[in-house]
Amino acid sequence: xxxxxxxxxxxxxxxxxxxxxxxxxxxxxxxxxxxxxxxxxxxxxxxxxxxxxxxxxxxxxxxxxxxxxxxxxxxxxxxxxxxxxxxxxxxxxxxxxxxxxxxxxxxxxxxxxxxxxxxxxxxxxxxxxxxxxxxxxxxxxxxxxxxxxxxxxxxxxxxxxxxxxxxxxxxxxxxxxxxxxxxx
Numbered sequence: 001x002x003x004x005x006x007x008x009x010x011x012x013x014x015x016x017x018x019x020x021x022x023x024x025x026x027x028x029x030x031x032x033x034x035x036x037x038x039x040x041x042x043x044x045x046x047x048x049x050x051x052x053x054x055x056x057x058x059x060x061x062x063x064x065x066x067x068x069x070x071x072x073x074x075x076x077x078x079x080x081x082x083x084x085x086x087x088x089x090x091x092x093x094x095x096x097x098x099x100x101x102x103x104x105x106x107x108x109x110x111x112x113x114x115x116x117x118x119x120x121x122x123x124x125x126x127x128x129x130x131x132x133x134x135x136x137x138x139x140x141x142x143x144x145x146x147x148x149x150x151x152x153x154x155x156x157x158x159x160x161x162x163x164x165x166x167x168x169x170x171x172x173x174x175x176x177x178x179x180x181x182x183x184x
Contacts, residue, residue, distance in 0.1 A: 027045045027046075027088070028049050030043075035155075039157065041154060041155070041164065047151065048088040051153070055153055056154045059150040059152050060130045060150075061147045062128065062130030062147075063125050063126070063147075064119055064125065065126070065141050066121065066139070069125070071144075078097060079124030081106075084110065089150065092127065093147070097144075119138060
């Protein structure tokens with residue numbers, strides 16, 4: 001879910017003598033980590049953290065499954081692979097499907113975002129961040145309903161190097177899509 005090649009370049013330019021550390025975690029944990037001083041800046045799903053932060057764009061979700069996977073015939077429920085709650089993307093999947101009259105059931109709970117790529121085993125479809133190319137071994141499904149973009153925000157810690165903040169804002173402003181993560 002991270003931006004493509006070169007995403008770390010602004011951090012390297014802002015702090016040439018210091019190696020950055022990146023952290024990927026749930027939105028609430030990222031905001032808490034900034035408040036504790038464990039990370040300098042976090043980018044997260046606004047609705048999941050309950051902290052408004054600085055608006056930085058949106059995360060467009062898309063449906064993905066193994067290339068050979070086919071949805072079951074109606075009225076069978078659509079099998080879903082989802083990140084366990086709390087997860088902003090997970091909460092959207094059943095709601096969007098229900099609005100279209102498509103029954104669904106979660107057949108696999110993933111404990112972390114990396115586990116949400118398990119649809120490649122053919123277990124079902126997953127609603128994932130849709131940034132760039134499809135995750136390895138998965139194909140985007142355009143036969144499932146579109147899902148609204150998830151608003152993303154940034155939370156900056158006290159005492160964070162202004163050059164680092166400016167560099168990260170430049171990176172985020174240069175793309176309409178952002179990924180969830182933090183930098184220290």
